[in-house]
Amino acid sequence: MAQDPQSPDEQKQPDAKDAAAExxxxxxxxxxxxxxxxxxxxxxARPAKEAEPKTAPRxxxxxxxxxxxxxxxxxxxxxxxxxxxxxxxGEAVAIELKRDDVPAVLQVCRDDARLAMxxxxxxxGVDWQEEGLEVVYHLWSFEKRHELTVKTxxxxxxxxxxxxxxxxxAADWHEREARDMFxxxxxxxxxLVPLLLPDDMTDHFPLRKDIPLQEIEEWQGENLREGxxxxxx
Amino acid sequence: MVAEQRPDLETxxxxxxMGPQHPSTHGVFRMVLVVSGEKVVDVTPHIGYxxxxxxxxxxxxxxxxxxxYADRTEYLAQFSAELGYVLAVERLMGVEVPERAEYIRxxxxxxxxxxxxxMFAGAFGIDSGLxxxxxxxxxxxxxxxxxxxxxxxxxxxxxxxxxVGGLAWEVTDNFVQRCHESLxxxxxxxxxxxxxxxxxxxxxxxxxxxxxxxxxQAIAYGLSGPMLRASGVPFDLRKDEPYSVYxxxxxxxxxxxxxxxxxxxxxxxxxxxQSVKIVEQALEQLPPEGPIVAEKLPRRLRTPPGEVYxxxxxxxxxxxxxxxxxxxxxxxxxxxxxxSFCNLTxxxxxxIGQFLADAVMVLGSMDIVLCxxxx
Numbered sequence: 001m002a003q004d005p006q007s008p009d010e011q012k013q014p015d016a017k018d019a020a021a022e023x024x025x026x027x028x029x030x031x032x033x034x035x036x037x038x039x040x041x042x043x044x045a046r047p048a049k050e051a052e053p054k055t056a057p058r059x060x061x062x063x064x065x066x067x068x069x070x071x072x073x074x075x076x077x078x079x080x081x082x083x084x085x086x087x088x089x090g091e092a093v094a095i096e097l098k099r100d101d102v103p104a105v106l107q108v109c110r111d112d113a114r115l116a117m118x119x120x121x122x123x124x125g126v127d128w129q130e131e132g133l134e135v136v137y138h139l140w141s142f143e144k145r146h147e148l149t150v151k152t153x154x155x156x157x158x159x160x161x162x163x164x165x166x167x168x169x170a171a172d173w174h175e176r177e178a179r180d181m182f183x184x185x186x187x188x189x190x191x192l193v194p195l196l197l198p199d200d201m202t203d204h205f206p207l208r209k210d211i212p213l214q215e216i217e218e219w220q221g222e223n224l225r226e227g228x229x230x231x232x233x
Numbered sequence: 234m235v236a237e238q239r240p241d242l243e244t245x246x247x248x249x250x251m252g253p254q255h256p257s258t259h260g261v262f263r264m265v266l267v268v269s270g271e272k273v274v275d276v277t278p279h280i281g282y283x284x285x286x287x288x289x290x291x292x293x294x295x296x297x298x299x300x301x302y303a304d305r306t307e308y309l310a311q312f313s314a315e316l317g318y319v320l321a322v323e324r325l326m327g328v329e330v331p332e333r334a335e336y337i338r339x340x341x342x343x344x345x346x347x348x349x350x351x352m353f354a355g356a357f358g359i360d361s362g363l364x365x366x367x368x369x370x371x372x373x374x375x376x377x378x379x380x381x382x383x384x385x386x387x388x389x390x391x392x393x394x395x396x397v398g399g400l401a402w403e404v405t406d407n408f409v410q411r412c413h414e415s416l417x418x419x420x421x422x423x424x425x426x427x428x429x430x431x432x433x434x435x436x437x438x439x440x441x442x443x444x445x446x447x448x449x450q451a452i453a454y455g456l457s458g459p460m461l462r463a464s465g466v467p468f469d470l471r472k473d474e475p476y477s478v479y480x481x482x483x484x485x486x487x488x489x490x491x492x493x494x495x496x497x498x499x500x501x502x503x504x505x506x507q508s509v510k511i512v513e514q515a516l517e518q519l520p521p522e523g524p525i526v527a528e529k530l531p532r533r534l535r536t537p538p539g540e541v542y543x544x545x546x547x548x549x550x551x552x553x554x555x556x557x558x559x560x561x562x563x564x565x566x567x568x569x570x571x572x573s574f575c576n577l578t579x580x581x582x583x584x585i586g587q588f589l590a591d592a593v594m595v596l597g598s599m600d601i602v603l604c605x606x607x608x
Contacts, residue, residue, distance in 0.1 A: 055538050056537065056538045056539035056540070085539070085540055085541070085542075086324055086325065086539065086540075086541045087474075087541070087542065088320060088324060088474060088476050088541075088543050088544060089474070089475070089476070118452050118453070119452050119455065120455055121455065121457075121544075121551060121553060121570065122542065122553050122555060122568065122570040124555050124566070124568040124570075126557060126566045127566070136555070138542055138553075138555070138570075142452065142466065142468060145473070149542070168453065168455070169453050169454050169455075169578070169582075170453065170454050170455025170575060170578060172578060173574065173575075173577075173578045174575075181288075194281075195280065195281060196280060196281035196284045196607060196608075197281060197284070198281075206286055206289055207286075207288060207289055213286075213289060213290070213293050
């Protein structure tokens with residue numbers, strides 16, 4: 001435990017957050033002095049951190065990859081981006097599409113003999129804040145043993161993505177879950193009613209980033225950093 | 234006597250509510266069945282009673298804290314859940330796990346598969362109308378293995394023993410011997426359950442030709458694990474997209490012929506035998522000494538930005554973790570692709586047209602964990 005919540009207030013580091021001090025439970029009995037946080041001067045100087053890259057480097061897929069097969073099968077569709085993402089072993093191709101192209105591309109992915117991706121293993125919503133909402137499809141082919149990640153982005157104001165439940169019945173509940181959690185409406189879905197959330201909770205999307213978990217965050221992760229020998233980010 | 238035709242009387246479809254507090258729903262699960270006589274004509278599953286916002290919670294936890302939450306999600310196959318989570322983080326960080334840790338992980342995960350399938354066999358026996366005997370047989374052996382897990386991890390259910398880069402601490406000195414003992418009792422348990430149920434005429438009558446799914450249907454509905462294999466698709470992530478040290482271990486993938494409830498039971502029983510084989514081989518190959526955690530791991534685990542979809546074969550199917558990181562020590566987004574959730578999607582399709590009493594068998598054969606469904 002980096003920051004001892006039981007230490008009395010006078011032993012707290014001067015830079016401890018006010019909010020943390022307010023919510024700290026009263027000390028049951030005087031905590032031993034050894035538990036008090038060490039003065040900052042005793043710590044060895046930390047080497048300056050290298051600036052972390054904010055986005056992952058994107059490698060273009062090698063020639064002959066799935067994105068080229070899709071582009072050949074569907075000349076009308078423009079693939080906005082294609083790059084490699086890590087899989088458990090090796091890497092897999094990911095493509096980004098416009099939302100209206102998703103059903104057509106997934107239909108081809110399922111039916112084209114060169115692709116034969118008949119298995120939708122996962123469908124996830126992602127909230128990228130100012131960059132909008134994203135839906136990610138993970139496809140797998142039992143026959144060809146390859147996988148593909150398909151992504152599409154929409155804005156908050158127009159969070160509508162065509163449903164693929166007619167192509168992959170597996171998408172049915174995943175899409176309902178994404179609607180519950182992110183407020184992404186899937187047009188053409190046969191039964192888009194709340195699945196995990198209460199029936200009347202249709203205006204509140206808990207997995208969006210603007211809905212914080214404040215009280216829990218107070219005591220976890222980055223906020224435990226004081227006293228652990230780590231600077232601010 | 235021939236039944237008199239009375240066109241002036243009409244039949245109605247009657248909705249029957251089952252759950253959320255019902256012993257055969259294996260947790261807090263509710264389904265509204267519409268029946269015409271004894272036949273089910275429609276089913277509406279209601280889930281979400283156990284929804285705790287796990288994915289949101291894990292966004293606020295760093296990569297060490299998240300391991301404990303994985304346990305609480307898949308509480309019958311905790312090691313599989315932990316493994317999926319740490320695999321995702323390790324892949325993103327590029328951590329090499331020491332060999333000894335990999336073997337111990339595989340041994341524990343397979344023993345965990347045994348306990349999970351014991352739980353299934355016991356509960357499924359009760360679903361089929363057997364009054365507790367299967368549960369007694371199954372739990373006798375399950376407890377023995379769980380004692381072993383408790384010795385190692387210090388907890389009976391929420392192990393939190395795997396770490397990013399290896400294991401939390403060294404196993405106990407008598408680990409190998411205890412594993413062999415566990416396997417011996419497990420074999421007895423498998424034999425007892427097999428003797429009790431597999432060729433029992435009543436049990437077969439209750440199970441055969443019920444809830445059958447073809448391979449095409451199973452793939453379309455995204456089934457995984459024993460549900461998929463019972464329908465005749467020989468797909469197992471341990472073989473087809475191998476992780477950890479599974480490529481070095483020899484085992485078979487049992488596959489069903491008809492995809493019905495009975496096949497799912499048979500597949501799971503055979504999987505238990507295969508798990509025993511896997512653990513035996515892994516114990517033989519286990520390096521007697523060596524590090525159990527990757528070297529030079531920072532105290533605060535940070536991943537580079539990126540995304541990874543890691544997946545392991547849990548007893549219920551494909552346990553996937555879609556992890557997106559923006560750098561830093563917490564996931565930006567973590568989606569848990571839980572096999573229970575995906576398998577339950579097919580419940581409606583499987584149950585319609587069956588008898589009301591068989592709906593319980595279909596649900597039981599899915600072997601769902603409701604915490605895993607709702608997350």
